[in-house]
Amino acid sequence: MKCPVCGREMEQGFLQGNQRIAWVKKRHKVFLLPGEGEVLLENNAFGSFLVPAWICKECQKVILDYAGQSG
Numbered sequence: 001m002k003c004p005v006c007g008r009e010m011e012q013g014f015l016q017g018n019q020r021i022a023w024v025k026k027r028h029k030v031f032l033l034p035g036e037g038e039v040l041l042e043n044n045a046f047g048s049f050l051v052p053a054w055i056c057k058e059c060q061k062v063i064l065d066y067a068g069q070s071g
């Protein structure tokens with residue numbers, strides 16, 4: 001995957017954590033419940049998550065692949 005900012009080849013890896021992660025339009029106050037047009041990336045509040053991601057350490061950008069998620 002090419003970095004959309006600098007065009008260099010990005011490094012493949014994962015975004016990992018142990019609570020929900022979502023791409024949202026605006027900050028959610030209490031529960032991370034995606035609204036219209038928003039995408040829940042992982043819904044495993046009691047375990048860890050692992051989402052395929054590419055990183056450009058030059059631009060400090062991360063691209064996620066949410067294929068396979070219900071979102």
Ligand SMILES: [Zn+2]
Nearest residue numbers: 003006056059
């Ligand atoms: Zn870049």
